[in-house]
Amino acid sequence: MDFKSLALKYKTPLYIYDFEHIKEQFESAKEAFQAKKSLICYAVKANSNLSVLRYLGKLGAGCDCVSIGEVKRALIAGISKYKIIFSGVGKEDNEIAYALRQNILMINVESEEELKRIETIAQYMKIRARISVRINPDVNAKTHPYISTGLKKNKFGVNIETAKKLYIYAKNSEWLEPVGIHCHIGSQILDIEPYKEATAIMAELVKNLKALDINLKFFDVGGGIGIRYKDEITIKPHDFAQAVLANLGESDATVICEFGRFLVGNSGYLLTQVLYEKKNGNKRFVVVDAAMNDLIRPGFYDAYHEIEAVNKTEQKSSTADVVGAICESSDFLGKNVLLPHLNHGDLLVVKGVGAYGFSMSSNYNTRKRCAEVAFVEGKPRLIRRRETFEDLIGCEVECLVRGNI
Numbered sequence: 001m002d003f004k005s006l007a008l009k010y011k012t013p014l015y016i017y018d019f020e021h022i023k024e025q026f027e028s029a030k031e032a033f034q035a036k037k038s039l040i041c042y043a044v045k046a047n048s049n050l051s052v053l054r055y056l057g058k059l060g061a062g063c064d065c066v067s068i069g070e071v072k073r074a075l076i077a078g079i080s081k082y083k084i085i086f087s088g089v090g091k092e093d094n095e096i097a098y099a100l101r102q103n104i105l106m107i108n109v110e111s112e113e114e115l116k117r118i119e120t121i122a123q124y125m126k127i128r129a130r131i132s133v134r135i136n137p138d139v140n141a142k143t144h145p146y147i148s149t150g151l152k153k154n155k156f157g158v159n160i161e162t163a164k165k166l167y168i169y170a171k172n173s174e175w176l177e178p179v180g181i182h183c184h185i186g187s188q189i190l191d192i193e194p195y196k197e198a199t200a201i202m203a204e205l206v207k208n209l210k211a212l213d214i215n216l217k218f219f220d221v222g223g224g225i226g227i228r229y230k231d232e233i234t235i236k237p238h239d240f241a242q243a244v245l246a247n248l249g250e251s252d253a254t255v256i257c258e259f260g261r262f263l264v265g266n267s268g269y270l271l272t273q274v275l276y277e278k279k280n281g282n283k284r285f286v287v288v289d290a291a292m293n294d295l296i297r298p299g300f301y302d303a304y305h306e307i308e309a310v311n312k313t314e315q316k317s318s319t320a321d322v323v324g325a326i327c328e329s330s331d332f333l334g335k336n337v338l339l340p341h342l343n344h345g346d347l348l349v350v351k352g353v354g355a356y357g358f359s360m361s362s363n364y365n366t367r368k369r370c371a372e373v374a375f376v377e378g379k380p381r382l383i384r385r386r387e388t389f390e391d392l393i394g395c396e397v398e399c400l401v402r403g404n405i
């Protein structure tokens, strides 16, 4: 990738995604499950750009959505409604109603109250709601505590006893149709064991439900497979599939995977320009034009991203913290990064930022969110223009003009 000409053409900071990589990842996941009916529902929150969704949709992906905004994105991007799932602990009435009206594949239920709420809304709308219950298997995914979701202490899903009760309730309801079982134990998971444990627990419940004449068509194992940011050894899709299929046994249910990071994480690059070098005593800082509002993962999760200087042949001279312009000490993209001497205008590239990069970006410090470019068949294409100052203040200006203050 010619970062220099991309910077000239699109300016910096800039997100760039290698769509060929996304395709390879998608195909490796699909291939791993080829022995079984499978559906990969891309977790939209990882990178919700409409062009990313459309591209994955064309490859055959569905979407896992955690808000009605994400459901709308999936529909606009042309994802078939029968491949859209709606998850999340806090669905609002109007969101449930919208999902039912759109007749998406199913709603993943996260609590008893939610199930009853869906039933009431479905009854009012005279629509039968397809549901799936999210199990909290209480297994330790051994990942960063902020991205662990399958423990009793986490807010997600319900325990096995409650799940069973909910399935029986749903079966007896005129307005609910239990079609699936769901589980998602966390993110950036590197160890296959917690998946084995979780899917064994799910499979056991599926078997018990069958004895009660509740036959589930979808076995949704969630997402969470980790990727290599530095030197991590992670789970291969093939091993993941084997672990799931071993537990599923003879069942003819369709396996659903909700991969996010795995599909898009390592496709992404954040290109940024050096503004200044500075030293506080012995401490070296490289101040760049990207900041924590563009990429919050380092400041938020202490996440590591490889950072490299573009087109620099000199020796890497010393370590530096790569920081942005925001007034927070957590505003850094990397700490103790070995870098050559840098001048104003030199380019740095931050790698592995395709997932939870742009989608977690904000306008903090009244900074415009940057542009996004896709690299497809060797050519760059703009998939989101850079925001303007007017974009940022629009919602407030309306009120100012109306004279509200």
Ligand SMILES: *Cc1c(COP(=O)(O)O)cnc(C)c1O
Residues within 6 Å of the ligand: 043, 045, 046, 064, 066, 087, 088, 184, 186, 187, 188, 222, 223, 224, 225, 258, 259, 260, 261, 262, 355
């Ligand atoms: C976030 C999320 C995912 C995707 O997680 P990754 O680690 O990006 O694969 C899948 N399912 C649900 C319900 C999620 O909340």
